Amino acid sequence: MTVTCKLGKDSCSPPDSRENRGFSSVPKCTGHEGDEGEAGILLESFDVEPLGPREWVTACLRRVCTVKTVQNKFPIIKWLPQYNIEKLAYDVIAGFTIGLTVIPQAIAYAAVATLELQYGLYSSFIGCFIYCVFGSVKDITIGPTAIMSLMVGTHVASFGAYYAILLCFLSGAIELLLGLLNLGFLINFISVPVTSGFTSAAAVTIALSQLKGILGLGKYVDSNDFLETMEQIFMNIKHSSLWDIILGVVCCIILLFLRKLREWDITRFLQRPRLQLILGRFIWLMSTAGNALIVLFCAALAYGISDPDHPEKIPFKLTGHVKGGLPPVRPPPFSIPGNGTEPGKDFGEMINDLGSSIIIIPFIAILESIAIAKAFSHGKPIDASQEMIALGLCNLVGSFFCSMPVTGSFSRTAVNAASGVKTPAGGLVTGALVLLALALFTQYFYYIPKATLSAVIICAVIFMFEYDELIRIWKSKKLDVLPWLGTFLSCLLVGLEYGILFGAGLNVFLLLLEVAKPRISVQKRQMGEHEYMLVRPRGDLTFPATEEVRTTISKNANQHPGVPIIVDLDRITNADFTSAKAMGAMGRDLAEQGRELVFVHVGKGTRDVLDAGMHGHFKDFHTIREWIHETRPTDPTSACKGDDSARTHSEGDTYVPRF
Template identity: 45%
Template structure:
């Protein structure tokens, strides 16, 4: 069923809970289990990517599930750690859990404020080429970041270019066991993903054995991350029992649930205490980049699945849900979370009916923390690296370069600027991409297309609205054509595409009237819309004349 989204201002859960059907329960439970089996191994892997102890991945994976069940407007979306958010945390939290948890709290506060103030429209200023450039660069950097774990190399720096240099320089130090296991896990994950995408849906008319076989294959393909990590852990445990260990292991993970306490606003250091203000300065632009990218990822995923499954979402309510999830998550030592495309896809394909599936996912993560963390110490780092690479490779969109070359080549500029600079520093790539997109947008406002038709008089028609940066361009276009003609010609300005004008435009038009009049020429306006006409009449322009159409003018 399609859950109606969106128009309950505070608690969307009240939209679907009163009419919850018993028939939805098994589907929600199945979807919650499928997502949970994906979330647990990914949580461990993403904590490694963020440069934090592995338990912080699990700490970050349950609160979002519970909060979104109450406040979310999309039945498919699941919140938790993601590859992109982990990459950002790695850049701005300096591998320090106290910084990461505080960043979650502050990001949540910013997201909450944006939701309450209905500032979701600000995300519209981040254009599609910028997003594609960032996600494609993130796919490359995250994948290469994990090559060291696939090869069993240690002490590799995290800066991308140094990482490439050091990995290639030390390729001869590759540990054979890690390399074989890591590549085997990658091959298994790719095979299971391909199997799932080509698996035909079994119809009720088919024999029971066929339907059961199809279900088993579907479960194995859906829970591929858990199966591969489990298999790798069993192999590592077998070697441990035999007294040898050819793999680098994740090591021990503290057992038990995290304490519920507020984030720390200072940090104890060997040479004293780092105060809150210094922590803020250290995070710098991350305080803007992390909450905005979190919002962007969540809203984009929610819109995509809402459109695909026939319901609506409320973007501002999504901001509130994500903000509350991050604020409350920081009380259980979570680092910043956002919507996960991969786990949301698993949720949707599992047939989830309501956000209640998130309760099952959150419960499974809590069970893992309470009882199974002692088993996680046998998981090889190469297996977790394979899980991350398998998750982020589809984020690289090679086709976008060809598409933009065919559709609008100018959009390749912000795409390439973002893509290239993100290899240097993520924040530079995003900020530069947004700035370039903004400059291109402002240029189109400052240089609107102007159509000039020759005749007894010049008919000048701006092709879009007239804003103050464009008034000099309009004056130059009119004067150069009107005065250069032989003999000089009067001008009709067709304003049918102009919806509004500001004071600078009024001043520019007054100067244009005066300049043409000094050469014995006139300027008439036609096709004025009421708001524009009222502004020009109020300005009391000398020699102002207007007509309903250019024929009458």
């Protein structure tokens, strides 16, 4: 094999030289054994290594009081100086559009959370104001979501609004703490299949829970659990209301039609640009504000056919009274006073009642918000820790305004982006519109049919079922379908909070299994007159894979007695003490049999670990040719044959399949 290198006036060290071993600063010009080709020109080289504890603390302290740190923690400082009238116009339009969307959704999501309907509106404005200052993604809107509402309803249904508000405070405190500690990287431990399976299961659970509104079974179905809800619906299907079914189905059809309408290509029917612009904007407004329009129309219909003297004659189940006015500003309840019938509860008892939701809900909120931030960042890097700080403050401050836990909303964020929002200031308009609705219009919410709100929720969540993502996962790597299915089924069968934990655990198990069962290539080769067994493991040489590598080497060593074992670590980037000790024991056993265990293509970090852990049994060479030249009698014919000879005389490969 001829190896050349062009580095201007400089030249590289010979392939066999010790300077080229491992990850040194000297350009490496050698290829794999048996490869041919010309090395490229090394322009720049650097290694990225994790900081030690002392270096990490020092780096953090240096970053605390810099201008860049202040700008990162208060993103409004970056975009406010460049704000202008044009951006204001876009933000006002987008904020008003989101306001029309969030008001009916907030009322509906409060029902999902088993809270009084005004709490949905209480949760919809504070996040808009806080995120404007601390948020780093212009498109994100913070407020109640379908998944959060379902999770809250699951844990506080039997306790009431006090628990939802306290849960909002605790969730915000945890999110803020994690963000301040720069632990945003923890979100990377949840894979896309797990997230997709969880989201799809939540969509199915929420849609099923809203069938009670479509069927008019609100007083017969009181569960958010998938199996229990299904059982209650089937047992009480005879009590369904025909008028509610008709209204709910018609609302669903209209909402889906309006959603599809935005995809209509009007240029095929209209040739005049001005008409295209006018009709295009009208269609966009109709499809974007579809939720608000359908709610207003159905409320007006119910009001028109109502009889003040006989309200029970209205054929639809109505939302009922929604408490008006702004929410009271007060600290979240850390205890509940007793009354004549029920004893009070202190903070410890309330924490015990909330149970695992204190950890699960902030975790889900972070997961949902960061996923949305990544989706709408347009390729820009996302500071996950800053997003956690912003989300934590939204919940923490929101708890003083009687808010339930909130997070980023994918559907409203998509509408916000489509509306052309330029900065997070659009949230100020949305928040102001929600406050206006609370102050002036809550009395009109009485006539909103429950079937209409259920239709709004169902049409919002059915598109959260990510069947297309499942297809892509199957085409990409079939093994990743297992975490998706495991998460999806466990969320439906045992609950969302336990389902995502099971899915994450299954994903980690498969990851460890893959590490423990690495792909290993074993070949019997000959270079000149010298035979050897060439073992090439892939991945990390760490303790989960130690037994697999040791077993493979031992098995092939027994099948070919007297043949030296050469382990090529060219594809190994990491090793640990356990694997080094096992390799040392194997080297000692082979030495007692008069055989060699040799390592080639060993990186510097891996060499240090093996040298320290193998207790004097570590032998490494840069190439196989170097091993032959230094340990075997010189054969004038083998020097010419090189790796081509090895390739000619190689025998069949044996592979250990990857699981």
